Amino acid sequence: MTKLNNKQRLFRLLLLVLLSVLAAGLGYAVLKLPLQAPGLSTRVTENLVVSGVSNPVTAVLLNFRGYDTLLEMAVLLLALLAVWSLGSQSERRESAPGAVLDMLSRLLIPLFIMVSGYLLWVGAHAPGGAFQAGSVLAAAGVLLLLAGWRPGVWFVGLPLRITLVLGLAMFVAVAVAVQLAGWRLLEFPLPVAGTLILLIEAAATLSIGITLAALFFGHRPQTGQDSGSQTEQGEK
Amino acid sequence: MSSVFFYALTGVGLFTLGLYALIVYTHLLRKILAINVMGSGIFLLLVSLAARTRGAPDPVPHAMVITGIVVAISATALALVLMLRLREASDRVELPEEPME
Amino acid sequence: MIMLWHNISWQAMPVLLPLVGAMLCFLLPQRIKFLGLMIALAIAASVFALLLQVLDEGVLRYSVGGWGAPLGIDLYTDGLSLLMLLMTALVGLGISIYAIAYFKSDKAVHFWPLWMLLWAALNALFLSADLFNLYVTLELLGLSAVALVALAGGANALGAAMRYLFVSLLGSLFYLLGLALLYHSFATVDIALLAQRIEETPAVWAAMGLMSAGLLLKTALFPLHFWLPPAHANAPAPVSALLSALVVKASFYILLRLWLDVFPPTNSMLVQFLGLLGACAVLWGGLQALRQTRLKMLIAYSTVAQLGYLFIAFPLATGMAWKGSLYLLISHALAKSAMFLAAGNLLRFGGHDRITQLDRVAQRLPLTLAAFALAGVSIMGLPPSGGFIGKWLLLDVALRSGQWWWAVILMLGSLLAAAYIFKVIGHAFTQAEVAHEAIEVSKMMEWSAFLLALAAIVLGLVSPWPLALMDIGSPFNTALSATCTSGVAQ
Amino acid sequence: MTLLQWTFDLVLGFTLLWLAWRTLASEDLFKGIVLFIAFGLLMALAWVRLDAPDIALAEAAIGAGLTGALLLAALAKLTAPKAKPEDSPPHD
Numbered sequence: 001m002t003k004l005n006n007k008q009r010l011f012r013l014l015l016l017v018l019l020s021v022l023a024a025g026l027g028y029a030v031l032k033l034p035l036q037a038p039g040l041s042t043r044v045t046e047n048l049v050v051s052g053v054s055n056p057v058t059a060v061l062l063n064f065r066g067y068d069t070l071l072e073m074a075v076l077l078l079a080l081l082a083v084w085s086l087g088s089q090s091e092r093r094e095s096a097p098g099a100v101l102d103m104l105s106r107l108l109i110p111l112f113i114m115v116s117g118y119l120l121w122v123g124a125h126a127p128g129g130a131f132q133a134g135s136v137l138a139a140a141g142v143l144l145l146l147a148g149w150r151p152g153v154w155f156v157g158l159p160l161r162i163t164l165v166l167g168l169a170m171f172v173a174v175a176v177a178v179q180l181a182g183w184r185l186l187e188f189p190l191p192v193a194g195t196l197i198l199l200i201e202a203a204a205t206l207s208i209g210i211t212l213a214a215l216f217f218g219h220r221p222q223t224g225q226d227s228g229s230q231t232e233q234g235e236k
Numbered sequence: 237m238s239s240v241f242f243y244a245l246t247g248v249g250l251f252t253l254g255l256y257a258l259i260v261y262t263h264l265l266r267k268i269l270a271i272n273v274m275g276s277g278i279f280l281l282l283v284s285l286a287a288r289t290r291g292a293p294d295p296v297p298h299a300m301v302i303t304g305i306v307v308a309i310s311a312t313a314l315a316l317v318l319m320l321r322l323r324e325a326s327d328r329v330e331l332p333e334e335p336m337e
Numbered sequence: 338m339i340m341l342w343h344n345i346s347w348q349a350m351p352v353l354l355p356l357v358g359a360m361l362c363f364l365l366p367q368r369i370k371f372l373g374l375m376i377a378l379a380i381a382a383s384v385f386a387l388l389l390q391v392l393d394e395g396v397l398r399y400s401v402g403g404w405g406a407p408l409g410i411d412l413y414t415d416g417l418s419l420l421m422l423l424m425t426a427l428v429g430l431g432i433s434i435y436a437i438a439y440f441k442s443d444k445a446v447h448f449w450p451l452w453m454l455l456w457a458a459l460n461a462l463f464l465s466a467d468l469f470n471l472y473v474t475l476e477l478l479g480l481s482a483v484a485l486v487a488l489a490g491g492a493n494a495l496g497a498a499m500r501y502l503f504v505s506l507l508g509s510l511f512y513l514l515g516l517a518l519l520y521h522s523f524a525t526v527d528i529a530l531l532a533q534r535i536e537e538t539p540a541v542w543a544a545m546g547l548m549s550a551g552l553l554l555k556t557a558l559f560p561l562h563f564w565l566p567p568a569h570a571n572a573p574a575p576v577s578a579l580l581s582a583l584v585v586k587a588s589f590y591i592l593l594r595l596w597l598d599v600f601p602p603t604n605s606m607l608v609q610f611l612g613l614l615g616a617c618a619v620l621w622g623g624l625q626a627l628r629q630t631r632l633k634m635l636i637a638y639s640t641v642a643q644l645g646y647l648f649i650a651f652p653l654a655t656g657m658a659w660k661g662s663l664y665l666l667i668s669h670a671l672a673k674s675a676m677f678l679a680a681g682n683l684l685r686f687g688g689h690d691r692i693t694q695l696d697r698v699a700q701r702l703p704l705t706l707a708a709f710a711l712a713g714v715s716i717m718g719l720p721p722s723g724g725f726i727g728k729w730l731l732l733d734v735a736l737r738s739g740q741w742w743w744a745v746i747l748m749l750g751s752l753l754a755a756a757y758i759f760k761v762i763g764h765a766f767t768q769a770e771v772a773h774e775a776i777e778v779s780k781m782m783e784w785s786a787f788l789l790a791l792a793a794i795v796l797g798l799v800s801p802w803p804l805a806l807m808d809i810g811s812p813f814n815t816a817l818s819a820t821c822t823s824g825v826a827q
Numbered sequence: 828m829t830l831l832q833w834t835f836d837l838v839l840g841f842t843l844l845w846l847a848w849r850t851l852a853s854e855d856l857f858k859g860i861v862l863f864i865a866f867g868l869l870m871a872l873a874w875v876r877l878d879a880p881d882i883a884l885a886e887a888a889i890g891a892g893l894t895g896a897l898l899l900a901a902l903a904k905l906t907a908p909k910a911k912p913e914d915s916p917p918h919d
Binding site for chain 4: 239240242243245246249250253254257261263265266268269270272273276279280283284286287292293298301302305306308309312313316317319320323329
């Protein structure tokens with residue numbers, strides 16, 4: 001960073017003072033909060049038995065506040081759409097992966113996929129769940145990409161797109177299906193609640209994993225009939 | 237039990253620190269890091285105060301933070317790609333000058 | 338079949354349909370324009386169905402998952418949210434039709450899914466009664482808006498999108514921190530429950546400051562408007578239209594809900610301050626618009642000015658003033674989208690949007706110029722437009738309560754608007770020194786701009802109906818309004 | 828026991844703040860990102876301490892791991908293809 005002139009220095013000093021006041025005010029507000037507060041923990045505990053899972057965080061994410069999570073899957077899909085809409089990086093130097101990385105990825109990727117499956121399964125009653133499982137799956141994908149692997153041409157078209165929307169699609173499908181069956185939107189009737197949640201989570205895990213890996217890849221993988229890069233200059 | 241409040245204050249500190257860096261530093265990558273630090277501060281505040289219960293902590297803020305973490309990485313991924321495209325188009329990794337007023 | 342029909346809650350459909358639409362557009366890019374239009378029509382139909390349901394049953398509250406607040410998330414539809422939904426559907430339909438002709442297929446495959454997600458975010462936002470859910474919709478909205486701005490490509494648009502992204506994220510973070518404080522004070526993020534439980538504690542004041550600041554930044558209230566003109570002016574025309582017409586209104590809507598329902602009625606200092614900022618925005622935005630040489634920048638600054646009007650209702654704070662503000666908001670959405678679409682036509686036609694070189698577009702694109710002029714009538718607040726009704730209501734309240742200075746601001750704002758709009762129209766009739774190559778503009782683009790502008794005018798003729806709709810659930814009959822209703826007879 | 832806990836909390840809290848500061852203020856962006864990853868891992872530790880193992884898992888995988896990978900990849904692209912100085916004259 002370059003040297004600061006006096007004006008910049010004064011600005012920073014002023015900002016520092018202002019933000020210190022902000023921090024002090026916020027700190028005061030926080031310290032004035034009651035020392036004991038159950039929050040919603042008792043309600044969550046009371047309703048946990050009818051939620052279909054026994055891990056309270058999973059119950060909140062997928063059942064009590066499942067609508068948030070549905071929209072969040074849309075945010076994830078949006079991030080990918082946005083990144084793809086920005087066109088492709090003009091060129092990317094492909095460097096051959098070192099022997100260590102190659103070996104490491106051979107060892108780690110099966111492990112990651114197993115861990116991902118385990119986290120997905122265990123999320124119903126212990127720490128874990130779709131997001132954790134999905135991100136571990138994504139880590140496997142990132143390793144694959146780093147090791148020089150690229151998805152086959154057959155996959156990057158519709159199959160890839162279906163995988164990417166699967167999580168959101170499953171969520172919406174279940175949301176509508178339970179309504180058609182006479183329940184409320186995203187209401188999971190108890191006998192099938194656990195199954196429905198696992199179904200949604202499995203689809204979400206796959207989508208989260210592939211989406212995050214695709215975000216790491218950074219641009220849309222080229223298919224056969226693609227028309228190269230599309231960075232047009234805006235009108236001046 | 238009041239280590240809860242210590243973590244909450246740390247969260248406030250991180251939020252303010254990130255805000256300062258976001259305003260002061262011009263490099264876009266640093267701004268992106270600053271946004272992430274601010275977010276972490278808020279998450280810390282949300283989760284630490286959820287531990288003011290007698291038994292297990294309140295899981296609702298925990299779920300909110302997991303949602304928040306996923307939103308944060310989505311935003312970060314978009315910001316990083318946008319930064320790279322901007323660099324390609326204008327050779328700059330800073331925001332353009334303020335519009336003339 | 339009838340049974341199935343009744344099982345469906347229309348409240349969730351305006352959110353689920355665009356989500357499905359986004360996925361379909363993403364999966365089937367070959368049929369994207371047809372799909373996009375069909376989905377847009379379906380969304381509009383679902384909003385209409387919701388309108389019928391509300392007219393039939395009154396205010397709707399729907400517990401997603403059947404849990405109910407505070408454990409679950411509630412959807413809430415009253416007159417206010419319904420009007421916002423209707424406005425979004427109308428403008429969204431217009432923009433969709435325009436976009437079919439505007440985007441070539443390489444951009445269309447990106448535009449449609451993003452636009453559908455943005456639409457889903459808007460509808461979800463207007464329907465939600467849960468502050469954390471609103472946070473998620475705000476992020477969905479902000480990120481999709483940024484991506485749409487960047488769709489224009491080029492250094493200017495990308496720079497504007499980058500700045501917009503930071504502003505949007507910063508605003509959301511402020512909102513989230515405030516929300517965290519509210520949750521840890523009252524163990525709920527449901528608006529109605531918070532309204533019951535709210536107390537005046539330091540945490541509430543902090544939350545109020547943080548959330549208001551974040552939302553004001555997103556609404557681009559003067560002096561936090563710096564990011565808006567470049568972002569709105571450099572985006573592709575349909576995107577500029579939906580940003581100015583809809584996206585900035587969304588954060589204003591949350592702000593309105595918070596101030597009306599959640600936050601304790603404040604001392605008048607704070608609302609006066611908001612009114613003052615609004616007045617500054619009206620004047621500053623108007624003056625800046627007058628100074629611009631590029632049409633889209635002019636329209637963008639006009640948005641800064643028009644957003645200022647919305648805040649003049651805060652110090653007036655009567656039911657009538659809120660209605661006036663809301664009326665202005667809706668007519669601005671219609672008029673401003675028409676204006677940006679018309680500007681898009683001129684830009685496509687002449688290849689530039691320099692105001693002084695518009696070169697007799699009056700003769701060559703009469704429908705587009707008519708759209709611009711009609712929209713201008715509403716922006717200036719001349720009768721019989723929707724803008725006139727809104728301004729009239731505000732003016733009436735200001736004069737009756739003896740706060741004539743707000744009336745002066747309203748008049749000055751109208752004069753400035755008249756000045757910058759006639760500046761454009763004047764140049765549209767004169768011949769430029771250099772004749773330009775002209776490109777054919779699709780009739781669909783011309784008509785969608787014109788019909789939106791016409792809707793802004795019609796809004797002034799049917800005023801009893803929207804005004805009655807606003808009363809459903811009496812969203813404005815709250816503590817904040819009660820503080821100074823005495824000034825107005827009615 | 829409580830003393831030990833308090834020491835742990837204090838050290839962790841201040842280390843987090845210090846790491847955040849160094850992340851944002853370091854001259855070298857690469858160093859900044861590495862520190863940010865370390866910051867993420869320590870956050871995961873804080874989540875464990877706050878009895879939030881679900882978040883700890885998510886933070887370790889997403890917050891530190893994937894975000895770190897995204898940042899490093901972006902930095903590599905930023906520095907690799909064009910070897911121009913950052914502060915080229917404004918262009919418009």
